Amino acid sequence: MDVEGFHKRLRELYSPPENQFTLIDVPEIRFAVIDGKGNPQSDDSADAVKWLYYLVHLLKPLVQERMGKRFVYPPLEFLHWADSEEDFVSGRKDKWRWRAMIVFIDWITQEAFTDAVAEVEKKRGPAPKTLRLENLHERKSVQIMHVGDYTEIGSICEKLYKEYLPENNLKPNGYYHEIFLNDPDRTASKNRKTVIRQPVELIVSGSSD
Amino acid sequence: MVRKDLTDNELLVLGLVAEMPRHGYELEQLIDRRGMREWTQIGFSSIYFVLGKLEAKGFVKAETPKTAKAKKCYKLTRTGKKALVNQTMFALKNLRPSSSSLLMGMIHWPALSRDQALESLQARGEAVSKELSRFKDIHFEQQPMPDYIDTMFEYSLAQLKAEAKWIAKTLAYMQTKPWDTR
Numbered sequence: 001m002d003v004e005g006f007h008k009r010l011r012e013l014y015s016p017p018e019n020q021f022t023l024i025d026v027p028e029i030r031f032a033v034i035d036g037k038g039n040p041q042s043d044d045s046a047d048a049v050k051w052l053y054y055l056v057h058l059l060k061p062l063v064q065e066r067m068g069k070r071f072v073y074p075p076l077e078f079l080h081w082a083d084s085e086e087d088f089v090s091g092r093k094d095k096w097r098w099r100a101m102i103v104f105i106d107w108i109t110q111e112a113f114t115d116a117v118a119e120v121e122k123k124r125g126p127a128p129k130t131l132r133l134e135n136l137h138e139r140k141s142v143q144i145m146h147v148g149d150y151t152e153i154g155s156i157c158e159k160l161y162k163e164y165l166p167e168n169n170l171k172p173n174g175y176y177h178e179i180f181l182n183d184p185d186r187t188a189s190k191n192r193k194t195v196i197r198q199p200v201e202l203i204v205s206g207s208s209d
Numbered sequence: 210m211v212r213k214d215l216t217d218n219e220l221l222v223l224g225l226v227a228e229m230p231r232h233g234y235e236l237e238q239l240i241d242r243r244g245m246r247e248w249t250q251i252g253f254s255s256i257y258f259v260l261g262k263l264e265a266k267g268f269v270k271a272e273t274p275k276t277a278k279a280k281k282c283y284k285l286t287r288t289g290k291k292a293l294v295n296q297t298m299f300a301l302k303n304l305r306p307s308s309s310s311l312l313m314g315m316i317h318w319p320a321l322s323r324d325q326a327l328e329s330l331q332a333r334g335e336a337v338s339k340e341l342s343r344f345k346d347i348h349f350e351q352q353p354m355p356d357y358i359d360t361m362f363e364y365s366l367a368q369l370k371a372e373a374k375w376i377a378k379t380l381a382y383m384q385t386k387p388w389d390t391r
Contacts, residue, residue, distance in 0.1 A: 053353035073356045123349065183355055185239075188229035 003105055007070060014075070014179060014195060016143045021164045026199070028137035031077070031101035032056075032113070035130040039093040040078060048100040048128055049076060051120065058116040059108050066107055074103040079175040088176075089161070091154060099175070104133060138174055143197040149189040153178070156196055165200065174199030214266075215296050218251045222259045223285070223293050226269050230284040233257050244351060268292050311372075323388045327380065334376040341369045 006013075006027065016022050032055055034048035056074065064071040079099040082088035087095035104113070110133065117127050142164065146156055157176075165171060179195035215223065225236055236256050240246060251259070260283055263269040268289030271281045285293070311333070318326055348362045 050352070054349065057349060057352045073359070076353075183353070186228050186355065 003107060006105070007067075010072065014181070016145045016195060018145045018147055021142050021144050021160065023200075024141055024143055026138040026141050026197075028135050030104055030106055030133060030135050032104040033099050033101040033130070033132060033134050034128045035097065035099050037097050040080060040096060040098045041093075045078075045098060045100055051124070051128060051131065052076075052100060052102045054120045054124065055104075055113070055116050056102055058119055059104070059112060062112060063105055063107060075179055075181050077101045077103075077177065077179045079177050081175045101134075101136075108133075138177070138197070138199040140173070140201065141177075141197050141199045142170070143195055146194045146196055147190075148192065150184070150192065150194065153194060153196060160196070160198060165198075169203050169205075170200040171203050172198055173201035215268075215292060216259075217249060218255065218259050219263055219268075220293070220296050220300070221245065221249055221251065222256065223263055223268055223289060224297075226263075226283050227285045227290065227293050230272065230282050232280040232282055233260055234280065236260075236283075244347060247347070263289070266292075327383060330376060330380050330383070334373065334380065337369055337373045337376060341366065341373065344369065 006029065009027070012024065013026065016024070032052055034051060036042070036044045036048055038044065053076075060071075077100075079101065080088070080096055082092070082096050084095070113133055117131065121127055142160065144156065144160075146153060161172075177195075177197040177199070179197065181193040181195065182191070184192060221240075222236060225231060225239055231239070233256055240249075240251060240256070245251070260269065260271075264271060264283075268286055269283045270286050271283055274281055314329065314333075321329070344362070344366060348366070351358075351362075354362075
């Protein structure tokens with residue numbers, strides 16, 4: 001990912017329109033990630049989020065120095081999936097898998113990352129085993145901005161998977177993705193913004209003769 | 210209208226209720242969790258007192274609980290929102306004279322012997338550096354935080370660093386200058 005290019009596309013990537021699904025081509029982006037199993041609202045995931053933000057905190061001066069006033073605090077993102085599609089679609093969250101992630105721009109070298117991890121470990125004990133830097137290239141994706149309570153996301157997904165995708169001849173091509181733009185601790189549920197994203201591909205209908 | 214009609218504690222609680230409607234107990238927990246007792250004088254029991262004051266001024270409204278057992282939930286009113294905006298702008302715009310014990314110490318500097326004076330200033334330097342590292346730890350522990358809170362920590366750290374720098378410079382000067390010994 002080219003940092004300048006990514007910065008120019010922030011609005012497009014993180015602020016899609018409300019009330020309608022839009023298609024977007026998501027570039028390859030690097031994240032710091034931690035994986036987990038079970039309900040995404042668990043203590044495990046809260047711990048993972050805390051870990052990621054400790055790292056952001058330590059690496060922020062480095063990035064801020066390079067980006068100056070263009071520096072933006074990165075939001076928390078989650079990927080969700082399940083081993084069986086049935087468990088995912090039926091919303092059996094105890095069977096879900098999750099990946100907590102935060103954008104770690106390419107300027108953060110693996111070395112700086114490793115140093116930051118060591119520093120957090122000094123204060124908080126061993127790092128989660130799955131903590132790593134990883135590139136994600138979602139390519140063609142459908143996304144929408146949801147403003148409101150997190151519990152309403154289910155009905156948007158229903159529209160996405162049962163109406164929008166089939167109507168547009170699309171199918172999922174990657175993990176379901178949520179981006180949380182507000183701190184739920186400080187934002188009333190009716191004002192919470194969440195970007196909902198699903199990488200997709202065209203359904204190729206039967207082999208043509 | 211810019212008038213100081215809210216105490217610091219009232220403004221603090223009003224701001225928390227403005228985020229979203231909250232119960233008194235929830236406010237207590239929040240103030241604790243966000244480490245607000247660090248820089249405010251709000252006591253455990255005074256939250257209900259402050260909520261009462263805000264309610265009397267018409268800035269918050271207690272929603273009548275649906276059941277007798279349910280807790281009272283406080284909500285921001287329109288006048289409350291106005292007061293919050295006014296008071297917050299006032300707080301940002303205006304310098305409030307804050308007197309540091311340093312001024313009281315420096316003003317009476319000649320009352321001290323050289324050793325007493327230098328030793329005291331040195332001790333202050335150590336206190337400042339201890340406070341700096343304590344503050345950095347809190348800044349780390351409290352992550353994640355929204356950008357405006359993050360910059361608030363940066364502000365306090367910058368102030369402490371400025372004081373550390375001033376102490377070092379002043380100490381060096383006072384140590385070097387010929388001392389009037391009587």
